[in-house]
């Protein structure tokens with residue numbers, strides 16, 4: 523019989539700043555309360571919002587965070603404890619999801635029926651989806667679902683998803699547009715004659731254009747996306763993986779804003 527662990531590693535910061543403020547700490551293993559599950563995290567995926575909140579007190583406050591604070595939101599792993607009243611999950615289940623600014627840790631406690639921002643959320647990891655890939659899906663998957671819900675692409679559409687060289691790639695023009703970086707692509711879309719209701723942004727707002735917010739995507743969107751990965755219909759490129767003690771290097775790479783694919787932390 524193995525003795526249960528009483529402490530686990532968690533990335534935390536106690537002052538706002540760049541990657542240098544991130545520390546790997548030994549913290550007490552959290553316990554699953556009623557309606558909660560505890561996950562032994564296998565991998566955590568990074569997103570720009572993670573370090574926006576680390577750098578900027580105002581952004582952190584907007585998300586209800588205060589110091590000292592954990593780090594990272596996307597996670598995957600295995601349920602290792604369930605609280606009273608949990609019916610949808612059991613010890614040993616593979617899960618993934620989002621838990622705001624707590625994900626880069628050996629253990630996270632997540633609500634059975636929460637949201638990423640409040641209590642955290644869990645989804646079953648389909649067989650055929652590895653832990654690193656599952657750890658990239660929560661924020662990016664929800665945001666993709668929200669963007670698709672705004673512009674509603676369908677047969678016959680030519681959809682511009684960010685980027686340049688649009689006239690070369692689509693000489694017949696584009697009919698729907700997702701700006702994934704700022705507002706330039708959205709403005710270009712207007713110049714190309716795309717109507718506002720077929721344009722969305724994820725990183726900035728433009729008057730008259732509906733922004734896509736991952737938080738508004740339905741819970742089921744992530745299960746659908748994980749199913750597409752499991753079926754081999756969607757591939758998520760992993761740009762790099764790092765052990766948790768190299769968290770600062772990983773965040774520096776992410777903050778460069780030119781990474782091609784997702785960055786994951788192995789736990």
Ligand SMILES: NC(=O)c1ccc[n+]([C@@H]2O[C@H](COP(=O)([O-])OP(=O)(O)OC[C@H]3O[C@@H](n4cnc5c(N)ncnc54)[C@H](OP(=O)(O)O)[C@@H]3O)[C@@H](O)[C@H]2O)c1
Pocket residue numbers: 569570571661662665684685702703723724725734735736737776778779780781782783
């Ligand atoms: N609304 C939401 O719910 C939501 C959710 C997730 C993310 N976001 C926001 O969306 C933005 C993108 O996030 P991300 O996860 O994709 O990470 P990211 O690190 O911001 O994006 C990296 C990608 O952006 C491209 N890029 C860099 N500079 C660019 C430019 N000037 N014009 C067009 N593309 C450029 C890079 O391609 P190249 O190297 O080829 O330039 C790279 O592929 C961030 O601002 C993030 O905060 C919003």
